[in-house]
């Protein structure tokens with residue numbers, strides 16, 4: 001086991017991702033967290049969509065031009081004895097595979113939901129990845145100061161759609177102009193919104209006795225008091241008891257209501273969240289499970305970001321430390337490269353600033369200079385440790401486009417750029433059988449990745465190209481039932497289905513919809529279609 005001081009450092013770490021659909025309030029909530037931690041002094045400094053201030057994660061021209069966060073970033077701050085790492089997931093509608101990968105580095109997730117809208121498309125996608133990992137998910141239902149949907153309805157939607165149980169930790173009293181605050185179910189207290197001015201001072205809860213209707217009417221008015229009494233009765237009747245183990249297993253989501261913009265309900269949320277979450281969890285490496293408190297350093301690369309500093313054309317590999325303590329001066333073993341290396345220019349995001357790090361602990365995320373040796377999913381560990389962390393799944397592309405080079409003089413640069421960017425995992429490339437490198441099919445999770453690709457091909461490789469999106473959204477590997485060999489050129493396929501190959505020459509099929517998948521299976525009895533990622 002590691003020394004006591006390092007163990008203490010590890011145990012105070014909490015590493016979580018914030019997920020939401022754009023505009024639900026993720027940035028606002030993150031900013032309030034940072035304000036509580038004293039990491040920033042003014043609201044509006046995390047992201048100023050309408051100002052010149054740019055998010056700490058803004059690193060590319062493209063982002064500045066569009067005022068969005070293309071990349072995911074991580075911010076670290078201290079609060080109440082905890083050291084908190086927040087992993088931000090891009091908030092734009094066109095999110096990318098990086099968003100998913102970031103979730104691989106988190107121990108839990110905070111899901112922000114707009115109270116007027118409920119579950120939205122991006123929440124759905126991100127939730128699926130969290131659920132796949134079985135990490136705890138905490139729900140913050142935001143914007144209660146605006147007109148909101150019935151809170152019971154919202155909970156019902158979460159349970160029905162996500163198949164997860166919910167447990168409201170507090171309950172809203174009215175909404176919009178009628179918003180009076182929240183009722184804390186555990187403490188049996190009301191936090192009133194009227195008296196609250198968004199400051200950092202802790203708000204005193206007012207103890208509530210539901211029989212003292214006079215006092216309650218004074219506080220929240222007769223109509224809201226009646227509603228609240230009725231709803232809390234309903235909740236109490238349906239209550240199966242709070243189950244922390246179920247929360248930690250990702251089966252029960254504690255739900256909090258509040259208003260991030262008004263800083264209302266944030267501190268109680270943060271405190272409950274910190275109490276319910278655990279220190280960094282152990283990680284599986286094949287047959288063995290590596291505890292975060294193991295004295296040997298180990299980490300895996302979950303993201304590679306190119307060109308963060310235009311002047312240096314560098315790549316940064318982001319790694320999640322799974323165990324032990326990282327020390328700048330030491331050499332570590334890069335398992336996939338089979339070599340001992342020094343991790344150069346290690347850095348961490350401390351709220352606003354990118355800082356060099358001397359030491360970091362399990363739970364932390366560090367970025368290191370990558371001279372082109374790392375791939376997503378790589379393991380770095382103490383020499384002699386001999387482990388390999390389970391890789392990061394290949395998330396299935398949902399959009400496809402032909403990308404064709406226009407300048408035959410730049411054939412080499414085109415191929416180099418496409419291959420390198422694909423190797424980083426920023427895009428997937430496929431080929432039509434027997435075609436050259438002049439035209440490739442690029443598959444992405446979010447269409448924003450096309451903009452990033454175009455930008456990078458132009459700025460880093462000096463290559464322009466023509467791009468044409470093609471109407472496919474399902475990709476599957478070709479396989480034969482009972483180990484039978486399949487010759488894809490002999491398959492009976494609908495005219496709209498396309499046979500393609502990946503860089504390793506594996507055969508895949510692209511389908512324009514589920515009906516085409518069914519058609520292919522019905523007309524080829526030996527054909528088996530495997531999900532993308534299963535064979536890569």
Ligand code: G4P
Pocket residue numbers: 020021022023024025026027028029048049050091142143144145146258259260261262
């Ligand atoms: P995101 O990162 O999830 O995309 O959301 P963000 O925090 O940027 O919030 C989206 C919009 O919702 C912002 O308004 C923000 O001020 C507002 N908002 C966030 N929390 C609350 C809340 O509790 N109540 C209300 N009423 N609004 C909230 P905007 O006008 O789009 O941008 P801005 O000018 O405020 O930056």
